Amino acid sequence: MNDGLAGPLGRAALLVGVIAAAFGAVASIVSARETAAGEEARTARLIPRFAALAFAAAFAAMVAMEYAMITRDFSLQYVQDHGSRSTPAFYNFAAVWSALEGSILLWILALGVSLAVVTWRYRRKLNDPMISWAMAVMFIVTLFFFLLSFGPANPFAEGAPGVTDGPGPNPLLQNHILVMFHPPILYLGYVGFTVPFAFAIAALVTGRVGEGWLIETRRWTLFAWGFLSIGIILGGWWSYEVLGWSGVWAWDPVENASLLPWLTGTAYIHSVLVQERRGMLRVWNLSLLLATFSLTILGTFLTRSGVVNSVHAFSQSGIGPFLLTFFGIVVAVSLGLIAWRGDALRSPGAIDSPVSREGAFLANNVLFSVFAFVVLLGTVFPLIVEALQDRQISVAEPFFDTMSTPLGIAMLALMCIAPVLPWRKASEELLRERLFWPAWCGIAALVVSLVVGASGLAPLLAFTLGGFAGGAALRQVVLATRRQGWRGLVGRANGGMIVHLGVILISVALSASNSYTKSQDLRLETGVPASFEGHTFELIGFKEETDARSSAVKALVSIDGGQAYAPAVTKFTNMGMNVGTPSVKTTFTHDIYLTLEPPVKMDSGTARIKVYIKPLILWMWIGAGLMAIGTILAAFPGKRRRRPTDPTSAPVPVDPAEEDSERV
Amino acid sequence: MSDRKVTSRRISRNVAIAVAVVVGAFFVVLAVSKPRTDTDISTPLLGQPAPEVVSDLVGGGEFDLSRRKGSWVVLNFFNSTCVPCINEHPELVVFDKEQSTLPDGAELVTIVNDDTDDAVAAFFEKNGGGWPKVRDPDGTIAVSFGVARVPETWVIDPAGFVRVRYAGEVTSNELTARINGMKATP
Numbered sequence: 001m002n003d004g005l006a007g008p009l010g011r012a013a014l015l016v017g018v019i020a021a022a023f024g025a026v027a028s029i030v031s032a033r034e035t036a037a038g039e040e041a042r043t044a045r046l047i048p049r050f051a052a053l054a055f056a057a058a059f060a061a062m063v064a065m066e067y068a069m070i071t072r073d074f075s076l077q078y079v080q081d082h083g084s085r086s087t088p089a090f091y092n093f094a095a096v097w098s099a100l101e102g103s104i105l106l107w108i109l110a111l112g113v114s115l116a117v118v119t120w121r122y123r124r125k126l127n128d129p130m131i132s133w134a135m136a137v138m139f140i141v142t143l144f145f146f147l148l149s150f151g152p153a154n155p156f157a158e159g160a161p162g163v164t165d166g167p168g169p170n171p172l173l174q175n176h177i178l179v180m181f182h183p184p185i186l187y188l189g190y191v192g193f194t195v196p197f198a199f200a201i202a203a204l205v206t207g208r209v210g211e212g213w214l215i216e217t218r219r220w221t222l223f224a225w226g227f228l229s230i231g232i233i234l235g236g237w238w239s240y241e242v243l244g245w246s247g248v249w250a251w252d253p254v255e256n257a258s259l260l261p262w263l264t265g266t267a268y269i270h271s272v273l274v275q276e277r278r279g280m281l282r283v284w285n286l287s288l289l290l291a292t293f294s295l296t297i298l299g300t301f302l303t304r305s306g307v308v309n310s311v312h313a314f315s316q317s318g319i320g321p322f323l324l325t326f327f328g329i330v331v332a333v334s335l336g337l338i339a340w341r342g343d344a345l346r347s348p349g350a351i352d353s354p355v356s357r358e359g360a361f362l363a364n365n366v367l368f369s370v371f372a373f374v375v376l377l378g379t380v381f382p383l384i385v386e387a388l389q390d391r392q393i394s395v396a397e398p399f400f401d402t403m404s405t406p407l408g409i410a411m412l413a414l415m416c417i418a419p420v421l422p423w424r425k426a427s428e429e430l431l432r433e434r435l436f437w438p439a440w441c442g443i444a445a446l447v448v449s450l451v452v453g454a455s456g457l458a459p460l461l462a463f464t465l466g467g468f469a470g471g472a473a474l475r476q477v478v479l480a481t482r483r484q485g486w487r488g489l490v491g492r493a494n495g496g497m498i499v500h501l502g503v504i505l506i507s508v509a510l511s512a513s514n515s516y517t518k519s520q521d522l523r524l525e526t527g528v529p530a531s532f533e534g535h536t537f538e539l540i541g542f543k544e545e546t547d548a549r550s551s552a553v554k555a556l557v558s559i560d561g562g563q564a565y566a567p568a569v570t571k572f573t574n575m576g577m578n579v580g581t582p583s584v585k586t587t588f589t590h591d592i593y594l595t596l597e598p599p600v601k602m603d604s605g606t607a608r609i610k611v612y613i614k615p616l617i618l619w620m621w622i623g624a625g626l627m628a629i630g631t632i633l634a635a636f637p638g639k640r641r642r643r644p645t646d647p648t649s650a651p652v653p654v655d656p657a658e659e660d661s662e663r664v
Numbered sequence: 665m666s667d668r669k670v671t672s673r674r675i676s677r678n679v680a681i682a683v684a685v686v687v688g689a690f691f692v693v694l695a696v697s698k699p700r701t702d703t704d705i706s707t708p709l710l711g712q713p714a715p716e717v718v719s720d721l722v723g724g725g726e727f728d729l730s731r732r733k734g735s736w737v738v739l740n741f742f743n744s745t746c747v748p749c750i751n752e753h754p755e756l757v758v759f760d761k762e763q764s765t766l767p768d769g770a771e772l773v774t775i776v777n778d779d780t781d782d783a784v785a786a787f788f789e790k791n792g793g794g795w796p797k798v799r800d801p802d803g804t805i806a807v808s809f810g811v812a813r814v815p816e817t818w819v820i821d822p823a824g825f826v827r828v829r830y831a832g833e834v835t836s837n838e839l840t841a842r843i844n845g846m847k848a849t850p
Binding site: 124321335339341380571598 | 687803
């Protein structure tokens, strides 16, 4: 039973958080100024205390919210709106982040964790003005979110008295285990970009862009990027397993909001290598980090202010103006610093030849920036039209598909060539030699595709380039492991190639499933098998399952005379909402995806079953796994990593892995 | 050489200023964007003739939407067990009462979704509301409108065209204001 403690405790925790973050920001700035003036940094020792306090406050607020949800404390508005006595414990736990106020709380917790980890990591360097400035930025961001939660998006607001039960979370959010993981992982990605952003601002303020900050931020960015990637893919998986339209991505504004920082973040983790190696693109790299963080805030605004139509629409709230103001401040500060400092900090040197690894990274950056621009334009275009002409339009899949197909193909093409390019300049002979096997992989992929009956220009191009790019990535890994054993799997270049392999698998799987999915409505009668695309489907019967929150009707459908799959329609009585749940048979070559179509009449002995045959879907999830593994391997320190970044004038050191590939 | 240096020295500043102008304009667009009410949602039927609604009434009688031309009709898709439907019911009662006093008041009609006659009759007996309740035994009406979840409230104009679709709870004030607005600007 609840004791009504959660509300006061939660509000108190948020207040402590506001105070800790505000004092932490002040202490960090004072400390930075002291050390910059050459004084002894006496305030620096306060920073860890405020960081610890802010983390503790964030953690306590989350615990209080969970406590309220678990004990069904219906004195709180949030529990009244999103809790229910009949929600199973597991989904009840996840219900805390099923709506706006609670999701901000989760956001704060992720920020608190980053704050604590950064403080711990640099506990001996807090005297360094660069670290102090970075801490100041992190405290300010944390302060903003604490204020948001303490004020306009307070999850601990008291509700109307006398309420004893609620509707529970949205039925779509109590249907699959992934709701437990998709939001927190995505938020770790979003919030993770705060750390590189803080270091980028600190680098601009202190003017130290040539060293230090880069090493500190690259791995943070990699982790944030990894979490964001996995979070996005888990979202696609959830969509596939729960929503019943058999797709993973719909170019919905909220999806786009997560893709935008992913694109600029991806551009950064590539172009930063040029800076590490050649000392170039310093200001550009900083700008990418600033853009990435700004885009995470913009995405948060777009999805939580209700200005765009979205299936993810959070309930309406007054936090839009706050987020927009914060976005404005972040962009103004970033641009101001770039305008003030940028020109003085630009690195000397130019790219020698476009056919070189740095040239390829630059091409990569152009592609990713253009892609980000296209996605941003498509997402906000309806708003611009509405503001200028006062009419509503929507930009939908055709626009995004048309734009993303050539960009995706170009990215795959770049992935074929870029990994074999040497720094500075490549000769034709060298290229011919290094591209030999990858090109044969591409041709083999094309032949295999044609043999299994693939057709269409875009998918065939994607398969061929996928094979080619896969060959190029494998070549690097094979050569590196042959030379260095297990060390040939770790480090930027090798881990990066594993990520490439994952991305290639996902691209091929997406391309195949977008191009070759077949579907049909089958009206099945009990005991009469129907066939479609070489499979037979037989309705065995119906099963009804009822519990306190819902009643489900499942149609038992045997595929090819084997095991029965059970697509269902579940009626959530509290919400008056019918939710279809697909049932999927997965094989290595294709998925058989079944949905039960309403109206469902059990006594009639017939059911309308929609069948989708979707090729290669499993490889999308395998690719995602490879991406995650590759990211971890890439973050693993290689041999060269502990050296400080050399100045541009220093001779180019040779990467052992690369040395290897150059000798072949 | 020195010329080149001067121009190249300003690249960051100039680019930053250009970006600031674009983002500034974008910021203004975002700032003036009106948040959508999340209950007012789109449908391909907006501005199109309403689908056919011909069925029996709970408690006897027949209903045909096409015969209601000349009046504003508000269709409320309803189920007696759904919590939002129960919550919004008092608002509908107020709305119906207000409209019935007007010479050109809107007609409120409930479309019963997946519910028994007895349950519906008992619900209205208890909570009030004398307007017609249309039976939709196999969900044909709900499917033809594309109703996602109850309650949904649709406003049909006197010419028989779909004008508004609300998902979720509506209030009497919102409905009245919206219909008056549409009456003023045909």
